Amino acid sequence: xxxxxxxxxxxxxxxxxxxxxxxxxxxxxxxxxxxxxxxxxxxxxxxxxxxxxxxxxxxxxxxxxxxxxxxxxxxxxxxxxxxxxxxxxxxxxxxxxxxxxxxxxxxxxxxxxxxxxxxxxxxxxxxxxxxxxxxxxxxxxxxxxxxxxxxxxxxxxxxxxxxxxxxxxxxxxxxxxxxxxxxxxxxxxxxxxxxxxxxxx
Amino acid sequence: xxxxxxxxxxxxxxxxxxxxxxxxxxxxxxxxxxxxxxxxxxxxxxxxxxxxxxxxxxxxxxxxxxxxxxxxxxxxxxxxxxxxxxxxxxxxxxxxxxxxxxxxxxxxxxxxxxxxxxxxxxxxxxxxxxxxxxxxxxxxxxxxxxxxxxxxxxxxxxxxxxxxxxxxxxxxxxxxxxxxxxxxxxxxxxxxxxxxxxxxx
Numbered sequence: 001x002x003x004x005x006x007x008x009x010x011x012x013x014x015x016x017x018x019x020x021x022x023x024x025x026x027x028x029x030x031x032x033x034x035x036x037x038x039x040x041x042x043x044x045x046x047x048x049x050x051x052x053x054x055x056x057x058x059x060x061x062x063x064x065x066x067x068x069x070x071x072x073x074x075x076x077x078x079x080x081x082x083x084x085x086x087x088x089x090x091x092x093x094x095x096x097x098x099x100x101x102x103x104x105x106x107x108x109x110x111x112x113x114x115x116x117x118x119x120x121x122x123x124x125x126x127x128x129x130x131x132x133x134x135x136x137x138x139x140x141x142x143x144x145x146x147x148x149x150x151x152x153x154x155x156x157x158x159x160x161x162x163x164x165x166x167x168x169x170x171x172x173x174x175x176x177x178x179x180x181x182x183x184x185x186x187x188x189x190x191x192x193x194x195x196x197x198x199x200x201x
Numbered sequence: 202x203x204x205x206x207x208x209x210x211x212x213x214x215x216x217x218x219x220x221x222x223x224x225x226x227x228x229x230x231x232x233x234x235x236x237x238x239x240x241x242x243x244x245x246x247x248x249x250x251x252x253x254x255x256x257x258x259x260x261x262x263x264x265x266x267x268x269x270x271x272x273x274x275x276x277x278x279x280x281x282x283x284x285x286x287x288x289x290x291x292x293x294x295x296x297x298x299x300x301x302x303x304x305x306x307x308x309x310x311x312x313x314x315x316x317x318x319x320x321x322x323x324x325x326x327x328x329x330x331x332x333x334x335x336x337x338x339x340x341x342x343x344x345x346x347x348x349x350x351x352x353x354x355x356x357x358x359x360x361x362x363x364x365x366x367x368x369x370x371x372x373x374x375x376x377x378x379x380x381x382x383x384x385x386x387x388x389x390x391x392x393x394x395x396x397x398x399x400x401x402x
Contacts, residue, residue: 006296007269009253016247020224020232027223033293034222035251036258036267046217047251050236052210054244057237066237068208092234095207 010036062133064109064126066091074098074107082106083140087130087159089113089147097145105143108133113151114158125155127162134166141169148175211237263334265310265327267292275299275308283307284341288331288360290314290348298346306344309334314352315359326356328363335367342370349376 010032018028035043059065060072067073074080074094084105088094094107110125122128133139144159146152160170175193177186186194211233219229236244260266261273268274275281275295285306289295295308311326323329334340345360347353361371376394378387387395 006267006274007257009250009257009269010267013247013250013254016243016250019243021235022228022232023221023223029296030293031221031223033267033296036254037292039255039258042217042220043251043255046214047248047255049210049214049217050244050248050251053214053237054240054248056208056210057240066207066211066234068210073207091238092231095230095234 063107064091064111064129065094065107080104080106083138084143085130085133085139085141086143086145088145089152089155093145093147103143108142110146110155113146113149113155115151122158127159130159131162134163134168139168141171144170144172148173264308265292265312265330266295266308281305281307284339285344286331286334286340286342287344287346289346290353290356294346294348304344309343311347311356314347314350314356316352323359328360331360332363335364335369340369342372345371345373349374 013035014025014028014032017023017031018025020028023031035046053068056068057066058068058070060067060070060075062071062075065072065074069076075082081104084103085108086094086097086103086105087108087110088097089110089112091109094109097103097107108126108130110127110130112120112125114120114122114125130142134142142159142163144156146156156172163170174197175190176197177183177190177194183191214236215226215229215233218224218232219226221229224232236247254269257269258267259269259271261268261271261276263272263276266273266275270277276283282305285304286309287295287298287304287306288309288311289298290311290313292310295310298304298308309327309331311328311331313321313326315321315323315326331343335343343360343364345357347357357373364371375398376391377398378384378391378395384392
């Protein structure tokens with residue numbers, strides 16, 4: 001901009017909001033205006049919520065979930081089957097599975113997938129912690145719920161190797177047709193997998 | 202969600218971020234994770250920027266712009282022609298015209314447009330303040346830059362009536378083909394307006 005039209009505080013707010021996923025410079029400007037027009041209802045509460053999150057948010061030392069207590073709410077939940085551990089790449093995957101109410105289990109967040117090209121090796125993930133957790137003896141089944149990408153599947157195979165020596169069941173998510181999906185739009189790999197894993201009516 | 206997976210501070214942050222334009226519940230969750238994973242680089246600065254904006258942002262008593270000083274940066278700028286006043290609906294329009302570097306002028310933010318169906322009358326906008334500003338005698342030209350909607354044009358006509366008694370030039374933005382626009386995609390109203398207002402090569 002040739003001339004300043006607003007104070008540096010507003011410009012800074014726009015710049016920081018533009019760093020959020022899903023917001024670009026234009027929508028960050030729109031969001032900033034939306035905020036400063038609603039100081040009492042939105043800007044104030046949001047500033048407060050962020051300050052609180054900044055002070056209290058931490059990473060669970062057991063599973064890697066993000067929460068305001070350690071161990072996290074999921075790890076402390078007595079109603080969950082802590083002998084079932086679902087291994088996910090990221091906290092967002094944990095949240096997605098929880099939204100789906102897929103299973104009443106515990107989790108283990110890897111923090112990524114093995115990717116030699118990007119320089120991500122086993123020591124960059126929480127694989128050692130997972131092995132120690134399984135070695136503890138309370139885990140009955142490890143469900144590997146990584147993404148169905150090449151890196152995800154490589155990581156899944158590596159984990160299977162690492163956990164082979166323990167008396168633990170290792171499973172993975174089923175491949176198949178997404179619920180509500182149309183066959184015509186699916187790739188061949190998914191269709192083949194769904195056909196191979198067909199079930200009786 | 203059936204079970205809490207994160208502390209109330211995180212849930213609250215998601216709920217508040219979901220109220221921003223351009224973010225829904227899903228992208229607010231993604232933005233929250235992005236923030237809490239980058240506490241030092243993003244969450245902290247953003248919390249601070251919001252707290253500062255909350256304390257300092259105010260509405261300019263002269264033109265209605267949003268800034269951290271009153272009169273605002275635009276109104277105090279000695280390099281601007283303060284005898285030219287561009288009338289806009291919203292602060293976002295002011296920012297848009299400034300980005301376009303359309304004119305080195307002062308502004309007047311109406312705060313909306315006349316809309317009897319929505320119960321917006323002349324007293325809900327800053328029309329009285331505009332008339333007083335023009336009555337002050339320093340304004341030479343009022344450029345009505347409201348949106349090209351029915352309500353915008355109604356408001357423009359109303360403003361013209363209110364300002365008729367003063368010795369001030371009243372103009373409006375030109376209608377025509379948007380720069381980079383293709384004729385085939387334009388509506389008939391725009392094409393007719395562009396044809397009527399054709400200029401010599």
